[in-house]
Amino acid sequence: MIDFSREQFYEQERLIKMGIHVPDFEIDIKDKTFERAFVAEYGISYSDYKNIITKSIDLVNEENVVIANFELQTFIDYVFNNGIGTDKYQPFKEHFMLYGELAQQIGRDKKFNFSDTYATRHNRKLELATRPWIIYDGHVLYSYKSIYRSHIVLYERIRNGRLSCSSKEMTTFENKVNDKKGKAFNEAVFVFLSKELPNSDIKKEVKIGKNEVLVNEDKNIGDFDLLLKNDENKVIVGIELKDFIECRTPYEFLCAIKTYRYKLIHVYERCEWLDKEKMQLKKIYPSMDEAYRIKMIFMTHHKSSHKYMEKMEHGVVEMSLLEIIENPSILFE
Structure with missing residues (x-):
């Protein structure tokens, strides 16, 4: 398990030690406002997103591998055709997977900005921390660590009000945060x-x-x-x-x-x-x-x-x- 809290900037730890702690905003994942905002932003529910992570990890464990390298259809059959639903695959792919066709959506007046590929930018829509599942040559590649960390990063961005939003609903939710x-x-x-x-x-x-x-x-x-x-x-x-x-x-x-x-x-x-x-x-x-x-x-x-x-x-x-x-x-x- 990754202790993500230890990776935060040292100053917050000093603030806590010195007697003041600003309460963190914790997301109520059962809150209807959050549920609607997540679906509007990603096309799937937060519950579906977590279930996809769980099934992806189960597949890695079942095959006893460290780095997943499965045929795309094998991945879809195991993760989506096994209870989550095939209709969830396309929105999941569009928001959480890296694949070659995304390059056609980058540019002026397109879905993604050129800056979404800049390594010096934080909180990009096209980065491994955002899209830890990679489609390459008909296969899906990922690791337990990469998808676990991506889940933590996403949750931290939302609860800290730092998420780069596309939907009106998630923007409103982040403003409230x-x-x-x-x-x-x-x-x-x-x-x-x-x-x-x-x-x-x-x-x-x-x-x-x-x-x-x-x-x-x-x-x-x-x-x-x-x-x-x-x-x-x-x-x-x-x-x-x-x-x-x-x-x-x-x-x-x-x-x-x-x-x-x-x-x-x-x-x-x-x-x-x-x-x-x-x-x-x-x-x-x-x-x-x-x-x-x-x-x-x-x-x-x-x-x-x-x-x-x-x-x-x-x-x-x-x-x-x-x-x-x-x-x-x-x-x-």
Whole structure:
């Protein structure tokens, strides 16, 4: 068995050891929304997908081989004609098998992009991790390890909201996953800081808008994920929390920079509001006065490469969760 958890980035282990653990989103495979999303994305149910894996492994074990190399019809007869159903073979082939004809579907305005073949890309639709069954010269080739690992990779991508989706249903499902992950991350940071900074007054999800406690007449401009007031240092800290993915390839790095820039637009908007409306915070913290300074922090789950690329505007400070865990008081410096 492969202990996939040991292959994750070392930083997550450090976060857990240091006293904070952001709950993982676990998929309820019996949930109707997930079932519909999986069928829409792959043409077969998740249950069928797992049964195909099981039958493929049974065939390897029965033949007592390490690397499967079976005639295609033998594979189809054993795996699909033996209970799963022959109608499941074609959608399974289209989404989980590598075969030569796929090359005709790569290109502009076609099913697959050229980038789906780039070795430097992660989460590609045409890679062994996605398609561990290979059709070659009338035979099917695979190994127990490759299909087991592919199953783990697929599950991890879905539950982490990282799957490259083709269907509307799976895209909607993944958006919900990311929304839940973001809320779990925010709550975990709130609980951690409340414990580590007992002398600070911490509020969460403080909105700014026309009909909110913090008023902006023009429009709603979002919220402060966290507000912290520290009387000893006479500072109020606004924190924007983002559970961005950890970049694994140059392409993901470039995508992350674009996302970062987009999110910063809204953070800068709130900073501009703070510059003009600082004393509105007295509605939240009645004991504050003009002597309090304001600090805005953009905090990400993992260390961001953006801070090494561009300077922040409006005095916004970039920090990672790991930096805060190592020294929570750094928030007030």
